[in-house]
Amino acid sequence: MAVRSTAAPPTPWSRSLAEAQIHETAFVHPFSNIIGDVRIGANVIIAPGTSIRADEGTPFYIGENTNIQDGVVIHGLEQGRVVGDDNQEYSVWVGKNSSLTHMALIHGPAYVGENSFIGFRSTVFNAKVGAGCIVMMHALVKDVEVPPGKYVPSGAIITNQKQADRLPDVQPQDKDFAHHVIGINQALRTGYLCAADSKCIAPLRNEEVKSYTSNQFKGLERSSEVASNSLGADTIEQVRYLLEQGYKIGTEHVDQRRFRTGSWTSCQPLEARSVGDAVRALESCLADHSGEYVRLFGIDPKGKRRVLETIIQRPDGVVATGSTNFKAPAASTNGSYSSNGNSHSNGNGYSNGAGSGRISAETIEQIRQLLAGGYKIGTEHVDERRFRTGSWNSCTPINATSANEVVSALEECIDNHQGEYVRLIGIDPKAKRRVLESIVQRPNGQVAPSSSGSGQRTVPSASASSATATATRLSSEVVDQIKQIIGGGYKLSIEHVDQRRFRTGSWSSTGPISGNSEREAIAAVEAALSEFAGEYVRIIGIEPKAKRRVLESIIQRP
Numbered sequence: 001m002a003v004r005s006t007a008a009p010p011t012p013w014s015r016s017l018a019e020a021q022i023h024e025t026a027f028v029h030p031f032s033n034i035i036g037d038v039r040i041g042a043n044v045i046i047a048p049g050t051s052i053r054a055d056e057g058t059p060f061y062i063g064e065n066t067n068i069q070d071g072v073v074i075h076g077l078e079q080g081r082v083v084g085d086d087n088q089e090y091s092v093w094v095g096k097n098s099s100l101t102h103m104a105l106i107h108g109p110a111y112v113g114e115n116s117f118i119g120f121r122s123t124v125f126n127a128k129v130g131a132g133c134i135v136m137m138h139a140l141v142k143d144v145e146v147p148p149g150k151y152v153p154s155g156a157i158i159t160n161q162k163q164a165d166r167l168p169d170v171q172p173q174d175k176d177f178a179h180h181v182i183g184i185n186q187a188l189r190t191g192y193l194c195a196a197d198s199k200c201i202a203p204l205r206n207e208e209v210k211s212y213t214s215n216q217f218k219g220l221e222r223s224s225e226v227a228s229n230s231l232g233a234d235t236i237e238q239v240r241y242l243l244e245q246g247y248k249i250g251t252e253h254v255d256q257r258r259f260r261t262g263s264w265t266s267c268q269p270l271e272a273r274s275v276g277d278a279v280r281a282l283e284s285c286l287a288d289h290s291g292e293y294v295r296l297f298g299i300d301p302k303g304k305r306r307v308l309e310t311i312i313q314r315p316d317g318v319v320a321t322g323s324t325n326f327k328a329p330a331a332s333t334n335g336s337y338s339s340n341g342n343s344h345s346n347g348n349g350y351s352n353g354a355g356s357g358r359i360s361a362e363t364i365e366q367i368r369q370l371l372a373g374g375y376k377i378g379t380e381h382v383d384e385r386r387f388r389t390g391s392w393n394s395c396t397p398i399n400a401t402s403a404n405e406v407v408s409a410l411e412e413c414i415d416n417h418q419g420e421y422v423r424l425i426g427i428d429p430k431a432k433r434r435v436l437e438s439i440v441q442r443p444n445g446q447v448a449p450s451s452s453g454s455g456q457r458t459v460p461s462a463s464a465s466s467a468t469a470t471a472t473r474l475s476s477e478v479v480d481q482i483k484q485i486i487g488g489g490y491k492l493s494i495e496h497v498d499q500r501r502f503r504t505g506s507w508s509s510t511g512p513i514s515g516n517s518e519r520e521a522i523a524a525v526e527a528a529l530s531e532f533a534g535e536y537v538r539i540i541g542i543e544p545k546a547k548r549r550v551l552e553s554i555i556q557r558p
Contacts, residue, residue: 008036008055013078018058027189038062041096045189051075057091057108066098067185074100076108082128084111095131099181113148117178122152134174157506168372231279231286235296235312239278247298249278250306253289256315259408263399264295286313359407362554363424363440367406370426375435377406378425381417384443392423414441435550474522478539478555482521485541490550492521493540496532499558512542529556 005028007017018037022028026044034046036054041064046052049071054060057076061084062068076091084093092106095114100106105123112124113131122139129141130148137154144158150167151174158164194200242249249272252264267285272278286294294313297306370377379395386392395413400406414422420443426436474482485492495507513524528537535558541551 005034005038006036008058011055013056014058018054023064027192029192036060041066043186043189044068045185045192047072054091059090060092060094060108061090062094063096063098063114065096065182065186066094066100067182067189068094068100069102069104069185071103072100072106073104074106074108076110077126080109080126082109082111085114097182099178099185101181115175115178117181119154132170132175134170134178153505157501159506160508162509163506231282231312235282235310236275236279238296238310239282240275242298243272243275243278245298246301248301249281250297250299251282251285251294252297253285253292253294255292259293267294282312289313291315359410359440363410363438364403364407366424366426366436366438367403367410370436371401371403371406373426373435374429376427376429378427379410379413379422380425381413381420381422383420387421392421395422410440417441419443474525474555478525478553479518479522481539481541481551481553482525483518485539485551486518486521488541488550489544491542491544492524493542494525494528494537495540496528496535496537498535502536507536507538509540525555532556534558 005020005022007019008014010017016037020034020036020038020040022034022038022040023042023044025042026040026046028034028040028044028046029048029050031048032046032050032052034040034052037059038052038054039059039061040046041062043065044062044067046068047070050068051072052060052062052068052074054076056078057080060074060076068074074092074094081089081091082093084090085095090111091108092110094100094106094112095116097114098112098116098118100112100118101120103121104118105121105125106112106118107123107125109126110124111128112118113129113133115132116129117134118124118129119135119137119139121137122135122141124135124141126143127141128145129135130146130150132149133146133152134150135141135146135152136156139152139154139156139158141152141158141164144161144164146152146158146164146167149170150164151170152158152167158167239249249270251267251270253267254264258264267288268281270278270281272281282296290313292313292315293311295309295311297309299306367377377398377400379398380392381395382392395416396409398406398409400409410422410424420441421439422441423437423439425434427433428435482492492513494510494513496510497505497507501507510528513521525539535556536554537556538552538554540549542548543550
């Protein structure tokens with residue numbers, strides 16, 4: 001196999017003319033470029049169009065079983081080094097069992113720990129990404145150390161250490177997906193090496209080659225061979241894919257009234273071993289429950305978790321015929337199983353596309369964050385008279401696991417309690433405590449866009465005292481929040497962000513407010529509003545012992 005590898009050019013900072021050291025089991029595509037002192041470990045696969053150039057910053061290390069995908073660029077500055085796992089200095093260190101996916105940029109000094117995943121077009125520069133981290137698509141990680149096992153969302157801009165320290169943990173299903181990508185690329189490495197070896201490839205040309213994923217389903221029909229009068233080609237293709245991957249298939253239905261609360265009911269169990277059997281069972285479910293929602297999903301029998309939930313019929317009788325544009329998740333490297341109806345991102349079941357004309361984008365983002373954190377969600381209501389005493393009543397319990405279903409339940413609570421206060425609740429199921437209280441409707445019927453913020457904690461005794469607050473440009477609600485934070489012994493901090501970075505959640509902190517009195521805190525908040533006019537500003541309550549946030553409330557918008 002010819003590998004395009006050249007020595008480093010002589011420069012004022014290096015005249016070593018060092019060449020790459022490539023393990024014999026690695027596959028390096030001839031359309032990639034490797035220059036200088038690049039040390040490539042066992043079982044590495046380097047795809048076409050990759051540029052690994054150790055001509056300025058040097059050396060580079062790429063650990064065993066790592067895959068470097070199409071268009072990845074690895075380069076380094078002449079100045080600056082990181083310490084690798086072998087305690088030696090490198091311009092770039094990429095640990096074993098890692099994935100650098102299409103078009104990612106790793107620019108030294110940079111360290112990517114073992115078992116990490118760097119998503120499409122993401123950049124790591126002058127940074128350390130700890131072991132087991134997952135960085136999703138179009139993210140920037142710069143000038144920080146990301147602790148091991150953290151999850152960086154798509155589009156995030158992580159440029160200060162506080163942002164890095166507050167990142168959420170990687171979930172088990174994210175680890176499973178990253179491991180799956182490693183397995184796929186190891187199979188590709190083996191295949192490419194075999195294809196380049198006449199002794200390996202010759203026998204294969206003389207026999208029927210079967211998909212490595214379809215061994216359990218001999219004679220499984222292709223979707224093009226199966227006809228259906230009510231199911232589209234995309235749905236049939238989805239069924240075929242699930243069966244090939246060894247997943248079980250399930251179906252559920254729900255009427256319009258219960259759809260808002262996510263109270264789905266299973267159809268008859270589906271024990272199909274072929275695409276045709278599965279399609280016939282699906283058609284039977286659709287016929288039995290016409291006028292209702294029907295959804296299809298796959299079940300991983302090993303992990304006992306759902307994959308690929310898709311609504312295939314709606315109450316108006318419309319059956320999904322091709323709108324899902326189904327693509328097999330295994331071909332994706334974004335860490336999520338998505339579908340037209342519901343999507344599972346990070347295994348938390350929320351949909352990035354959840355939307356409502358009556359529920360603000362910020363409230364939907366709160367819901368997504370709560371679901372991502374594994375919290376339960378509830379809703380409460382109270383009339384104006386009882387609001388002052390804090391005598392809230394619960395709405396119908398929410399058992400939903402997707403943002404769409406939670407939004408529907410929240411809208412139902414709002415509809416049922418017009419003219420009252422309605423608030424959203426986040427509950428930590430382990431500690432059995434509330435982590436968020438946010439008012440989303442007020443008695444005048446207005447659905448609050450965010451005036452209560454993303455973490456308002458309402459303490460009954462404080463609500464009645466707001467009328468006596470010191471004269472200030474802040475609303476009585478914000479004053480109440482500040483008093484609750486200070487009175488509860490919490491630290492008060494302020495964060496701000498411009499409109500462009502608001503979408504990626506890249507808030508900047510002004511640091512904790514040192515004053516312990518309400519007056520000093522109110523003055524500091526007012527100063528921040530003036531200083532960051534034209535930006536989003538939020539106040540933060542922090543429990544100093546547990547070092548966790550108890551309140552986040554946006555108090556100014558651009």
